[in-house]
Amino acid sequence: MNGHANGHANGFANGGAENIDVVIIGAGISGINAAYRVQTKLPDYSYKILEARGDIGGTWDLFKYPGIRSDSDFYTFGFEWNTWQKDHPIVPGSEIKEYLDQSVKKADIRRNIRFHHKVLRSEWSSEKKGWTLAVEADGHTRYIHARFLIVGTGYYDYNNPLKANIPGLDNFKGTLIHPQFWPEKLDYTNKKVVIIGSGATAVTLVPNMAPTAASVTMIQRSPTYIYSLPNSTRRWWSFLIPSFLQHKISRLAFIFLQRLTYLLCRKYPRQAKAILRMHSRRLLKGVLPVDPHFNPKYNPWDQRVCIAPDGDFYDALRGGKATVKTGIIKNVTENAVELENGEVIEADILVTATGLRISIAGGAELKVDGEKVDIGDKFMWNGSMIQDVPNATVILGYTNASWTLGADATALLTVRLLKYLDRRNAVAAVPRVADPSALTPKRLMDLSSTYLDVAQRLMPKAADQYPWKPRSSYYVDIWQAMFGRIDEGLESRMSIGEILDLPIALLSLPIVGFLALLTGPFRARKQKLNPQQTVARTLLLHVGYSILRRVVSRFSPLQIQSVSPSTTAEYKIYIWKKGLKDHTVDLGGGAKGHWLGNKEAKNVLIWIHGGGFACPANRGYFAFFGKFLSEMQAAGKDIAIFVVAYTLIPAGTYPTQLRQSVSALRYILKNTNRKADNVYFGGDSAGGNLVLGVLSHLAHPHPEIEALKLANGEEIGGATLFSPWTSLETVFPPQDTEPLGDLIHPLCAKSWAGGYLAGRARDNYTDARLAPLDWWHSVPVKKVLVTAGNYELLYPFIDDFQAKLKAGLGEDKVEYVVGQGEAHVAPMFNLMLGDKVETEQGKKAKEFFRELI
Numbered sequence: 001m002n003g004h005a006n007g008h009a010n011g012f013a014n015g016g017a018e019n020i021d022v023v024i025i026g027a028g029i030s031g032i033n034a035a036y037r038v039q040t041k042l043p044d045y046s047y048k049i050l051e052a053r054g055d056i057g058g059t060w061d062l063f064k065y066p067g068i069r070s071d072s073d074f075y076t077f078g079f080e081w082n083t084w085q086k087d088h089p090i091v092p093g094s095e096i097k098e099y100l101d102q103s104v105k106k107a108d109i110r111r112n113i114r115f116h117h118k119v120l121r122s123e124w125s126s127e128k129k130g131w132t133l134a135v136e137a138d139g140h141t142r143y144i145h146a147r148f149l150i151v152g153t154g155y156y157d158y159n160n161p162l163k164a165n166i167p168g169l170d171n172f173k174g175t176l177i178h179p180q181f182w183p184e185k186l187d188y189t190n191k192k193v194v195i196i197g198s199g200a201t202a203v204t205l206v207p208n209m210a211p212t213a214a215s216v217t218m219i220q221r222s223p224t225y226i227y228s229l230p231n232s233t234r235r236w237w238s239f240l241i242p243s244f245l246q247h248k249i250s251r252l253a254f255i256f257l258q259r260l261t262y263l264l265c266r267k268y269p270r271q272a273k274a275i276l277r278m279h280s281r282r283l284l285k286g287v288l289p290v291d292p293h294f295n296p297k298y299n300p301w302d303q304r305v306c307i308a309p310d311g312d313f314y315d316a317l318r319g320g321k322a323t324v325k326t327g328i329i330k331n332v333t334e335n336a337v338e339l340e341n342g343e344v345i346e347a348d349i350l351v352t353a354t355g356l357r358i359s360i361a362g363g364a365e366l367k368v369d370g371e372k373v374d375i376g377d378k379f380m381w382n383g384s385m386i387q388d389v390p391n392a393t394v395i396l397g398y399t400n401a402s403w404t405l406g407a408d409a410t411a412l413l414t415v416r417l418l419k420y421l422d423r424r425n426a427v428a429a430v431p432r433v434a435d436p437s438a439l440t441p442k443r444l445m446d447l448s449s450t451y452l453d454v455a456q457r458l459m460p461k462a463a464d465q466y467p468w469k470p471r472s473s474y475y476v477d478i479w480q481a482m483f484g485r486i487d488e489g490l491e492s493r494m495s496i497g498e499i500l501d502l503p504i505a506l507l508s509l510p511i512v513g514f515l516a517l518l519t520g521p522f523r524a525r526k527q528k529l530n531p532q533q534t535v536a537r538t539l540l541l542h543v544g545y546s547i548l549r550r551v552v553s554r555f556s557p558l559q560i561q562s563v564s565p566s567t568t569a570e571y572k573i574y575i576w577k578k579g580l581k582d583h584t585v586d587l588g589g590g591a592k593g594h595w596l597g598n599k600e601a602k603n604v605l606i607w608i609h610g611g612g613f614a615c616p617a618n619r620g621y622f623a624f625f626g627k628f629l630s631e632m633q634a635a636g637k638d639i640a641i642f643v644v645a646y647t648l649i650p651a652g653t654y655p656t657q658l659r660q661s662v663s664a665l666r667y668i669l670k671n672t673n674r675k676a677d678n679v680y681f682g683g684d685s686a687g688g689n690l691v692l693g694v695l696s697h698l699a700h701p702h703p704e705i706e707a708l709k710l711a712n713g714e715e716i717g718g719a720t721l722f723s724p725w726t727s728l729e730t731v732f733p734p735q736d737t738e739p740l741g742d743l744i745h746p747l748c749a750k751s752w753a754g755g756y757l758a759g760r761a762r763d764n765y766t767d768a769r770l771a772p773l774d775w776w777h778s779v780p781v782k783k784v785l786v787t788a789g790n791y792e793l794l795y796p797f798i799d800d801f802q803a804k805l806k807a808g809l810g811e812d813k814v815e816y817v818v819g820q821g822e823a824h825v826a827p828m829f830n831l832m833l834g835d836k837v838e839t840e841q842g843k844k845a846k847e848f849f850r851e852l853i
């Protein structure tokens, strides 16, 4: 990797900045675990942990309040690779810190930690293909370059506590404490302590302060479920099993039981509530009523259920020095807290255990290509990467199970992602939401603590669809991390291989063109010797087709896109040359519609371009549209064209492009108030595939696309399909002649179809040719023209399809024309290559519309 590839893993390069393969921010539980995963699974990678503090542990180094401990079992809160070896599952903070120290030592991670290194800013540069981190260290700002970033900064602000919104708090003259900043020397012997809050911290403080303090009162606005758990896993039979095995079993058992209880509580909330109330009543033994103090308004696991190890919290209440008050604080005076119900609770010490101030990414500014990333606006890919942020995972553990389980799922996913990029020789991966309007936002963390509610705006969002769904459970997430689909929703930039290969590929084009020029004059002879041999009509087309065949078979989709103007750019060039006005519509979800002609025209032809879902529409398309419009106008036909610019592969995969095509039709019908029979479709090759998908969707709504119903009896005016790609074959019958008369090559099908399907199964929307005949019975379209060139590779498939379409839709509704000696999508591509002779297919299409309109 970096160290090996360019020899400056730990040295200084790039103008004094250090280069590291993976930078992990934060040496808390998440950062340490990620470091272990990187160093064991990616031994060739250089990595460093940058830690703002002077020690490891994060939370477990910072929090010092009395009794601080884990509130979930430590078999699952500890690391999978260093299972907790003691019998008590709930572990004091000091022991957690020792365990973390021992783990770091065991795995020899400390040498890779830079303490007192606070990351101020992380900026991704697409040009440099990496991150530059501005790091505050020793009073200076240093710069570090990294290829990949793992953000293990936890979820709260280390320096600023959450301001407690308590009336009159400033009046208080006693000692006011936030648990995050506990004064180590605080003496609370015989002091009256009031704790405001009802979360895990308050529930821990009560039993731990009660023996020393004069009194401890927990004031809660709303109660929490508090469950007593025996704090030992030792059983009478434990001596039969070796200790290490016993604790591994404990880990598995806790993972399973934790999940099971969570699911049961969610499924049977009433019963769970009743059990928890009974549990509290039994342990309270009458010292306090369950109502209202132990009767939360919400269901178990709407918020985290608090654990009381060996029932310590209930013991403290029964001991007489601790109590709970439930009510709203009216005012805080200089020595007491007044509740709205009139109760006054005296206090020498007031602890505001009201939550933490949420901060994602440790407060460091995040920028991508100079633009600040507003994390709250973004979706989270697989619970691990932020939408539109390349090469960075953000570790957020579980809230309904041990944090570390979720942290490990992200660490393992990161490792797999890096391996995946390496295998493809790719530089970067970026999570992209192809169609945000298709996603329903959900909370990332399925809990509703007050401080999480407050901070929703700062948190990334989840959605209702994979891979943007919130984390579900450890096993599902670990499976997903290790074996699940990793490319869904990820846009990989051109790999290093593709970048290096591009000039060679480009250089091969003039050579291919030159050879075609030399051999071109002999093509007629070739055909004479073998009548099956297809050849281009002119030398110009022969050279052009040869180059195009080379492009589609030699260039990857990303390489093609890197050297061709996008459909939108091509439209802009065209209107600029013709002196036309730009009438572009944002269709949402990354798609655009470009008007040509009078957009107020009565009729509109929605054109969905082809190019294997991989290539944009080229200038030949716009030349064709220009001619089409002027001929229509000359014939007195009132029609405009609406060209759809959809997301290409691999940025978008099926059914994104279909959804975008449907949204074009929805826009025309709903926003421009046109009747369906004034709306026509045109599509070529992969665009033909999409047109058929849209027509199918009208009759059989695609399960992942919002249904679009036409009014009863309404039909789309007509559709023309030039060389439609009607089934996504990747294997073609063996050819005994060279495809000299066509411009596509069998080799492109695999990467284009594969890129579009991205592992999904083919269906009637992707493979219209394979749909049963009755599929077409209800498809609402008046007439369809199918065209093909008899020299094109897809000819036999199109021939087969049109026969099926005639049988399904009706003989009288389908017209079929074969352009003799014509290539794939010849009406556009011949124009692109400068051949102005009208194709049979193009001519027929114009006749078709002249008759229809």
Ligand SMILES: Cc1cc2nc3c(=O)[nH]c(=O)nc-3n(C[C@H](O)[C@H](O)[C@H](O)COP(=O)(O)OP(=O)(O)OC[C@H]3O[C@@H](n4cnc5c(N)ncnc54)[C@H](O)[C@@H]3O)c2cc1C
Residues within 6 Å of the ligand: 025, 026, 027, 028, 029, 030, 031, 050, 051, 052, 053, 056, 057, 058, 059, 060, 063, 069, 070, 071, 072, 073, 077, 117, 118, 119, 120, 152, 153, 154, 155, 156, 158, 361, 362, 363, 364, 395, 397, 398, 401, 402, 403, 404
């Ligand atoms: C008191 C308390 C108890 C908890 N108990 C449990 C529990 O029992 N079970 C459970 O599942 N969860 C628990 N949690 C929640 C969570 O699991 C823990 O906070 C967990 O330790 C988080 O680990 P982490 O490594 O992700 O983050 P942290 O422990 O917060 O560590 C983050 C590290 O990143 C560093 N950092 C932050 N910003 C920067 C920056 N800009 N540059 C460099 N370094 C930076 C910090 O200094 C820190 O060392 C608890 C949380 C708290 C606050």
